[in-house]
Amino acid sequence: MKQNAIFNIRTEEEFLTQALHTFQFQYRNNPVYHSFCSHLNVHPGIVTSVDQIPFLPIEFFKSKSVVSSNNPAEIIFTSSGTTGSETSKHSVTALELYHESYLKAFKAFYGTVEDYCILALLPSYLERTGSSLIYMVEDLIAKSKHPKSGFFLNEYDQLYQHILELQKTNTKLLIIGVSFALLEFTENYQLLLPNTIIMETGGMKGRRKELVRQELHQLLSKGFGVNEIHSEYGMTELLSQAYSKGHGVFNCPPWMKVLVRDTEDPLTYQKIGKTGGINVIDLANVNSCSFIATQDLGKVHKDGSFEVIGRFDNSDIRGCNLMLL
16 A cells, blocks of 8 residues: 555545555554454454444553564654553654654644744653654754754753743744643743743653643643643654644644544444543554554544543553543
């Protein structure tokens, strides 16, 4: 199949066609996914719609090699994990698909990357290897070609000075960071950056008390002097990202889609607006698995946008209770 064709998707019909082709390809070429589908008695001959496609539980990436290609891995992305816990491993056999996915998505949501100075405050990711987020942001920083674009580990004062200098030149600025680091920064420096994009990439990583997203965004909005906090939704096991430009409402690029499953019956789907487990279709993930049942809880709106409400509690065992982010 022509893998780059997914980036030409414009309609729901084109998405369905590509999704069915991808399912057929992965059913034939991914032993782990094939076995999972066989246990559910699902095969390409009976699948005619997206909601009939089986979604592989994301936990499989911790114990199996989830690959749909005979080519060697060009890179292996790994998730962060607490001491003693297993980490997910995502073998990527075609890095150009990842490049094209995040570059086209960024351009669709934010315009040309060369127009920005990108300041990244991602200490929890910089302190380990194998992060797909660091890989993406590092490339965006390089492509921005701005002399002050770069990573900051714990250099809050240096970051503050950079921001002050950039304000004087009316430079378009994107500050992307993990939640706890952005909060710590605003506790030391109060700013007024109405024309700056502040983007958080996730929770506290065990560094601080978890906050409900609305409370987190209120604190960050006040600290940076902006009206809205943007968010990025991605994970080790995916090659695509969804973005929120405010209010915690995410939108997907055309080759990505979110469905919500029933928390008690993972093979059925919730109605629009009802909370359930998030299933992600990521057609850029063609050489791995494009149909993944995550441990996140959320709801989908009529226009296809979605919210992340929380996570399954004790999700490695069985997910029924909610734990707010």
